[in-house]
Amino acid sequence: MTSPSEAFSGGTAVITGAAAGIGAGLARHAALVLGMRVVIADIDEQALEQTCAELTEDGGKATTALVDVREAAAVEGLADRVAEEFGPVRLLVNNAGLEQFGYLWDTPVANWERLVAVNINGVFHGIRAFLPRMLRQSDPAWVLNLSSVGAVTAVPMQAPYIMSKHAVLALTECLHQEVALAGAAHIHVGAVLPGAVVSRIFDTAGGVEGGDLRAAEEAREAMFRVRERAIGADEAAETILRQAAEKEFYIVTQPETVFGVMRERAAQLTVRSAPALPRGSRFTADAGR
Ligand SMILES: NC(=O)c1ccc[n+]([C@@H]2O[C@H](COP(=O)([O-])OP(=O)(O)OC[C@H]3O[C@@H](n4cnc5c(N)ncnc54)[C@H](O)[C@@H]3O)[C@@H](O)[C@H]2O)c1
Secondary structure: OOOHHHHHOOOEEEEEOOOOHHHHHHHHHHHHHOOOEEEEEEOOHHHHHHHHHHHHHOOOEEEEEEOOOOOHHHHHHHHHHHHHHHOOOOEEEEOOOOOEOOOHHHOOHHHHHHHHHHHHHHHHHHHHHHHHHHHHOOOOEEEEEEOOHHHHOOOOOOHHHHHHHHHHHHHHHHHHHHHHHOOOOOEEEEEEEOOOEOOOOOOOOEOOOOOOHHHHHHHHHHHHHHHOOOEOHHHHHHHHHHHHHOOOOEEEOOHHHHHHHHHHHHHHHHHOOOOOOOOOOOOOOOOOO
8 A cells, every 4th residue: 555655755746726725734734744845826826825935934845826727728837837847747636616605596697607617617627737748757646636525415505516516526537537548557536525624615605696695694604513523624635645645536534424425325316316405404304403
């Protein structure tokens, strides 16, 4: 079994959405524990500079890249710059992502389009920009895409987000097959399905401007309560990079919870029952628990 140090030490990591949350945790672990050079890409310039300063002050090798993953050309520019400055990429993490709360029919079109552009197009842009060079290199490489436990279930009031995470999981499963089909045994593709991890994703999430505002904000508050039981980003990062080194495809931060949700999904599809409301929803018998 390969240890994270054997897999990653001395290599270059490129992580999108790395100025905060899980991405920043991955950057910290990669730079400070595994001794990687990390290229942290994000749209938030201030948070990016702060995260980079923290990493370098602690002795890590970190470089910032102000990149909007919605822009294919910007992500291609990032890939060119990294190749020129640092050579082959050992670890690419397509991590940038957004949340959205509210009834699907109340969702502003702009919020829908932004979420699709970041959560789905952003991952595709990362693959298009980095995979061709990775395929040509002989050094081992890892590509991790941030999906979610939400990719193996349905969650009301978060339909755009859940849809996008199903999409990222499907895209990553196909990518895994395509890399095998291309004979690129040196590339490992993994789908990351975190459970709740402390981050600012629910604070910055979109809401609604018309319709049932209260229901949308109640959904956000429910996720704030979920966050009270979340694990920290550093713990998540350690788990993700350990499972990646071991070449797991389904990389999970809270195995008990995520495997439980996977089993429920498999059982639901087997008997073809319609998706039920989650436990604790306001219209289920155990409401409020
Ligand atoms: N936190 C959780 O509980 C959780 C659970 C499952 C999956 N995830 C996934 O993990 C990933 C990271 O989420 P997080 O919780 O750390 O969120 P976060 O909001 O704390 O961090 C996301 C980062 O992405 C950046 N970003 C947003 N739009 C961008 C763009 N267009 N281009 C570049 N960067 C952009 C933000 O500036 C931010 O720094 C997401 O894909 C999310 O869906 C998170």
